[in-house]
Amino acid sequence: MVKSSNDAAVNGTGDQPDHSAQDVLIVGGGPVGCLTAFILGRAGINVTIIEKLPTTSDSPRACGYYGASQFMLNELGLYDLIRKEGFMTHGLCWRKKPTDDGKGGKAPGEMLAIQPLTSPDDTEFKVGAGLLNLPQADLNKLFLREAIKTGHVDIEFSTELVSITENIENGVRVVVRNNQRQAEREMRATYLVGADGARSSTRKALGLPFPGHTWPERLISTNVLVKNEYNPAWQTFYVLDRVHYTISTPLQDPVIGKTTLWRYTIAADPEDDRPDEDLLTDENIMRHYENVMPGPRPLQVQIQQRASYRIHQRLAPTMRRGNCLLAGDAAHANNPYGALGLNTGMLDADALAEALIMVLKENHPTTVLDIYSDERRKVFQFFVDPTSTQNKLRVHSNDADTAAQDDWFFRMMNDPSKLTLKQVQEMAKPYNEDWRTNIRQIVADKQ
Numbered sequence: 001m002v003k004s005s006n007d008a009a010v011n012g013t014g015d016q017p018d019h020s021a022q023d024v025l026i027v028g029g030g031p032v033g034c035l036t037a038f039i040l041g042r043a044g045i046n047v048t049i050i051e052k053l054p055t056t057s058d059s060p061r062a063c064g065y066y067g068a069s070q071f072m073l074n075e076l077g078l079y080d081l082i083r084k085e086g087f088m089t090h091g092l093c094w095r096k097k098p099t100d101d102g103k104g105g106k107a108p109g110e111m112l113a114i115q116p117l118t119s120p121d122d123t124e125f126k127v128g129a130g131l132l133n134l135p136q137a138d139l140n141k142l143f144l145r146e147a148i149k150t151g152h153v154d155i156e157f158s159t160e161l162v163s164i165t166e167n168i169e170n171g172v173r174v175v176v177r178n179n180q181r182q183a184e185r186e187m188r189a190t191y192l193v194g195a196d197g198a199r200s201s202t203r204k205a206l207g208l209p210f211p212g213h214t215w216p217e218r219l220i221s222t223n224v225l226v227k228n229e230y231n232p233a234w235q236t237f238y239v240l241d242r243v244h245y246t247i248s249t250p251l252q253d254p255v256i257g258k259t260t261l262w263r264y265t266i267a268a269d270p271e272d273d274r275p276d277e278d279l280l281t282d283e284n285i286m287r288h289y290e291n292v293m294p295g296p297r298p299l300q301v302q303i304q305q306r307a308s309y310r311i312h313q314r315l316a317p318t319m320r321r322g323n324c325l326l327a328g329d330a331a332h333a334n335n336p337y338g339a340l341g342l343n344t345g346m347l348d349a350d351a352l353a354e355a356l357i358m359v360l361k362e363n364h365p366t367t368v369l370d371i372y373s374d375e376r377r378k379v380f381q382f383f384v385d386p387t388s389t390q391n392k393l394r395v396h397s398n399d400a401d402t403a404a405q406d407d408w409f410f411r412m413m414n415d416p417s418k419l420t421l422k423q424v425q426e427m428a429k430p431y432n433e434d435w436r437t438n439i440r441q442i443v444a445d446k447q
């Protein structure tokens with residue numbers, strides 16, 4: 001049973017943990033854990049990350065980052081590093097399925113609407129303009145590398161959280177297991193951050209539920225080498241379909257005539273109850289590519305990576321329990337349509353690290369951590385959850401033949417040149433103003 005802050009209040013502080021080893025223990029060396037560690041480390045706070053895998057994860061997941069994250073990463077000095085390893089795109093679009101190109105192959109499907117994130121001829125891409133692209137696995141490594149360079153961060157791989165045995169005002173005790181040595185031991189810290197993904201052991205150890213729902217269909221996510229035959233300005237495209245709706249996005253700069261890596265994520269039929277291995281066979285994936293991939297036939301592609309995912313809309317009832325905090329997918333999960341998951345997680349990392357710096361280094365009261373929890377949960381409830389839900393429904397609840405007329409969003413985005421300034425500002429506000437939490441400003445406003 002976890003000894004909580006309340007126990008401490010009832011029993012006195014009891015035997016106080018010696019937390020000299022680290023100020024903050026981060027469970028999960030994913031992108032959110034490593035970014036939190038970087039921000040804390042550069043402020044001189046000692047951090048240990050435990051990661052249950054033997055290396056950082058290589059699974060095919062996030063790749064595109066919006067303005068709010070770009071501004072935050074720029075302030076941290078990370079934007080230029082990411083841009084050097086990655087590349088920029090102009091925005092996204094929605095299409096019908098590819099059609100016969102008259103030469104035995106398929107042409108890109110009819111364009112239904114465009115969402116420009118900068119003008120199509122922008123080559124400079126000021127910070128905040130366009131979509132910053134770098135596969136999550138590379139971003140994760142970059143965050144970890146920069147965190148370790150601060151001299152205040154270390155990471156133990158193959159080590160996972162087993163239980164939280166004490167969570168009181170003065171610190172946290174946990175049991176961790178090293179999976180290579182098959183050995184369990186105790187670790188102590190002043191604060192613990194659970195950044196251990198949607199199945200978070202931290203959240204479970206704190207006894208927190210994860211209310212919300214799981215969508216009935218699984219997503220088949222693939223990284224695939226494709227020869228670039230077309231040069232659309234809006235490289236990232238959704239293909240509308242009632243069942244096998246799809247999102248495709250480049251993972252490397254899609255130079256025309258060159259073969260580069262792309263992500264194709266295709267929804268499986270919710271009625272398809274075959275095991276994941278069967279969804280991920282070459283044969284099944286190629287069958288889907290035939291429907292959604294433009295280009296000459298027979299398709300000449302090489303599948304590099306594949307994974308299937310269950311997708312959710314869920315939010316923990318709090319992101320703080322005593323000296324334990326949650327961040328990223330451990331606290332909230334949303335479907336990946338609109339790329340809102342890791343962007344939200346990185347903005348959690350930004351707000352949480354700032355809150356911890358205020359408490360650990362600047363003598364602010366620990367109520368700052370409650371503000372972190374409240375503000376980030378509000379962002380999920382009022383922006384991330386409804387927006388990602390509607391992004392997903394938009395690609396499969398509309399008939400592709402009538403969507404462009406029926407759906408107000410498609411009608412509005414059909415011709416961005418007709419958008420009024422007011423409409424643009426209205427749409428941009430949640431992305432630019434609400435998504436990121438300025439903890440310092442909120443604390444100052446409350447004083």
Ligand SMILES: Cc1cc2nc3c(=O)[nH]c(=O)nc-3n(C[C@H](O)[C@H](O)[C@H](O)COP(=O)(O)OP(=O)(O)OC[C@H]3O[C@@H](n4cnc5c(N)ncnc54)[C@H](O)[C@@H]3O)c2cc1C
Pocket residue numbers: 027028029030031032033050051052053056057060061062063064065136159160161162195196197198199200201202219221265309327328329330336338339340341342343344345
């Ligand atoms: C197909 C797909 C596409 C996506 N595309 C986008 C996108 O374009 N943009 C976007 O913003 N988001 C996207 N997302 C969402 C994004 O991938 C997640 O939001 C992101 O992974 C969250 O990062 P995290 O660090 O919170 O969790 P994770 O990436 O899940 O990392 C958690 C880490 O904790 C470790 N761990 C777990 N349990 C323990 C334990 N007990 N002890 C120690 N370590 C543990 C795990 O091994 C893992 O390394 C996508 C998701 C999917 C599935």
